[in-house]
Amino acid sequence: MAENKLPTACPSCRSALVVTRLRCRTCASAVEGEFGLGVLARLEDEEQALVLRLVKSSGSLKDLAAEYGVSYPTIRNRVDALIDRVKQIEKELARAAKESGHGR
């Protein structure tokens, strides 16, 4: 069965969500606290897939372009957009950490 997609933003105010409870599937033990989601977890599914494929192709944009069936500049533009998105998330996380006083 496909797992539900992890929501990363509050459906009400769009602020970043944090994980507050984790459970072991084997023994059902639960851990509660406040666990932040990393940058990668906050990317959209397509963006995460692009990161994985980029890593699997050893960072070769030419191989990645061939895999997606698009031109080199098309894939480079997607990767550039992904870089901008990662930088934006990093800024948001830094701001959220500052506001909450965690400095994480």
Add this chain to the structure above:
Amino acid sequence: MGADGRSVTWLLNPFHFLSGERALPLGLVFIGLTAVASWLTRAHVDGVLDVHRGPSAPLWVFAAEGLVDWLCLGAFASLIGGLVSRSRLRLVDTVGMQALARAPQLLAVGLVAFVDPKCRPALAHLRPTAECGTLKLGLFVLVLALMVPLLVWTVALMYRAFAVACNLSGGRGAASFIASLILAEILSKVLIVVLLRPFIGP
């Protein structure tokens, strides 16, 4: 992307699929074919977007016109795109894609073969003259009507080539493309007059 979507993308933005390395040789084939068709129809491509019926000239002059037009836009697209874009550009993309973007001009010079230059005065008054009968005038108007979508298609391809190769879109992309196009149009006109006019017949 569905089959229909892919077909539309191939027509309006082949650069989504074709890198500069593949667009360049394909574009050069189209520029060569356009030169031969121009030579046969005496259609001079004497500016980045211009196609005019004119005097006869050797085949190499028609080829040189196409090359000057392509290289002028390729040079300005590379220069301005390089200044405005934050991505790392490749010359083979900025220049090679502009070569393929000129492909619709092959159809344009073919259409010009059906135009009789003597019909220009008749077209101005939209009335047949002794030298330009109703049929010829109608054909002239039809060719003009067909040239408009071809011109739009050419400019759309040139813009997509610029946008993909330079990773520029929106207002910044449009403004830098228009600047490249205007500068290339001016430079190509000047170069063709200075370098090639002496070899073009009266």
